[in-house]
Amino acid sequence: xxxxxxxxxxxxxxxxxxxxxxxxxxxxxxxxxxxxxxxxxxxxxxxxxxxxxxxxxxxxxxxxxxxxxxxxxxxxxxxxxxxxxxxxxxxxxxxxxxxxxxxxxxxxxxxxxxxxxxxxxxxxxxxxxxxxxxxxxxxxxxxxxxxxxxxxxxxxxxxxxxxxxxxxxxxxxxxxxxxxxxxxxxxxxxxxxxxxxxx
Amino acid sequence: xxxxxxxxxxxxxxxxxxxxxxxxxxxxxxxxxxxxxxxxxxxxxxxxxxxxxxxxxxxxxxxxxxxxxxxxxxxxxxxxxxxxxxxxxxxxxxxxxxxxxxxxxxxxxxxxxxxxxxxxxxxxxxxxxxxxxxxxxxxxxxxxxxxxxxxxxxxxxxxxxxxxxxxxxxxxxxxxxxxxxxxxxxxxxxxxxxxxxxx
Numbered sequence: 001x002x003x004x005x006x007x008x009x010x011x012x013x014x015x016x017x018x019x020x021x022x023x024x025x026x027x028x029x030x031x032x033x034x035x036x037x038x039x040x041x042x043x044x045x046x047x048x049x050x051x052x053x054x055x056x057x058x059x060x061x062x063x064x065x066x067x068x069x070x071x072x073x074x075x076x077x078x079x080x081x082x083x084x085x086x087x088x089x090x091x092x093x094x095x096x097x098x099x100x101x102x103x104x105x106x107x108x109x110x111x112x113x114x115x116x117x118x119x120x121x122x123x124x125x126x127x128x129x130x131x132x133x134x135x136x137x138x139x140x141x142x143x144x145x146x147x148x149x150x151x152x153x154x155x156x157x158x159x160x161x162x163x164x165x166x167x168x169x170x171x172x173x174x175x176x177x178x179x180x181x182x183x184x185x186x187x188x189x190x191x192x193x194x195x196x197x198x199x
Numbered sequence: 200x201x202x203x204x205x206x207x208x209x210x211x212x213x214x215x216x217x218x219x220x221x222x223x224x225x226x227x228x229x230x231x232x233x234x235x236x237x238x239x240x241x242x243x244x245x246x247x248x249x250x251x252x253x254x255x256x257x258x259x260x261x262x263x264x265x266x267x268x269x270x271x272x273x274x275x276x277x278x279x280x281x282x283x284x285x286x287x288x289x290x291x292x293x294x295x296x297x298x299x300x301x302x303x304x305x306x307x308x309x310x311x312x313x314x315x316x317x318x319x320x321x322x323x324x325x326x327x328x329x330x331x332x333x334x335x336x337x338x339x340x341x342x343x344x345x346x347x348x349x350x351x352x353x354x355x356x357x358x359x360x361x362x363x364x365x366x367x368x369x370x371x372x373x374x375x376x377x378x379x380x381x382x383x384x385x386x387x388x389x390x391x392x393x394x395x396x397x398x
Contacts, residue, residue: 019231
């Protein structure tokens with residue numbers, strides 16, 4: 001509509017890049033920023049500017065990390081012989097919230113989707129094979145129950161079945177079509193307990 | 200829950216300061232920031248940091264402005280003898296979206312609310328009296344239909360009735376209890392057309 005000053009228009013565009021934010025919501029956020037005091041705005045701006053230099057990918061599991069190796073991979077009290085394979089770091093945070101899982105993680109960074117041009121070699125799969133090929137361990141594949149998630153699960157099962165592994169997947173306690181990142185914690189706990197071996 | 204790195208926790212707190220954002224929504228926004236590329240994050244951060252130095256209050260009407268006098272007060276094609284009195288600059292943007300109002304504005308910066316310690320002298324009222332006391336003009340009082348809005352409307356009517364003014368208020372097309380800032384444009388246009396003289 002062009003009623004906003006240029007800087008407000010810019011802020012509205014930035015807010016629209018966030019997950020699930022439309023035009024009207026972005027306007028509300030941009031306008032409510034102006035009511036914040038100078039210190040709050042400075043801190044907010046600084047926090048955003050620090051994101052890229054603060055975070056990197058853990059060289060072991062691919063999770064979001066503040067150093068080469070993430071705090072979960074470093075944690076010696078956790079079970080090295082149980083790896084939960086997830087699509088992205090948002091899933092890791094969801095699992096950590098349940099506080100029920102005491103193994104480690106492996107973050108694929110996406111799902112196999114030929115239609116979007118995402119093939120196995122685009123994902124963090126080779127390091128996963130290296131992590132588990134010489135050990136007797138369990139792999140929990142925790143991907144969402146969509147075509148891409150199921151395709152990726154079956155691909156992992158296929159390339160890993162020659163090793164001495166138990167390969168399980170989350171139970172169908174997850175509502176089909178839902179996104180693992182935003183499940184309620186109790187449903188996710190059920191799904192961990194009821195996990196099933198990939199046939 | 201403490202599952203997020205410190206910088207993510209900070210970002211979550213910042214997002215929670217925005218109008219209508221709760222814990223889970225703030226988490227989603229903070230996590231989706233991490234997926235943006237470096238340039239987008241830099242621009243976003245910079246836009247936020249520029250807010251305080253870019254905007255000031257128009258010395259005539261109190262609206263958000265990029266210079267001493269806002270673009271609406273500067274606009275000579277607009278009717279100087281019709282002033283719309285609003286609570287804050289968000290209302291000004293709403294009126295501008297209707298593109299039906301061709302007068303000027305006066306932004307009070309709040310509403311009279313003795314319970315919150317907000318008295319007439321805390322608001323941008325004295326400059327309004329100066330703007331209209333020596334002229335034959337119309338004042339449209341466009342405040343929300345709550346106790347504070349009605350109190351402020353009646354107070355303005357009382358201190359201004361000795362001057363040669365027509366004082367109107369928005370019609371009750373506005374749903375009672377709703378916030379003017381987020382009305383749909385058509386309802387607001389109706390309310391401008393059906394405005395009524397303060398009795």
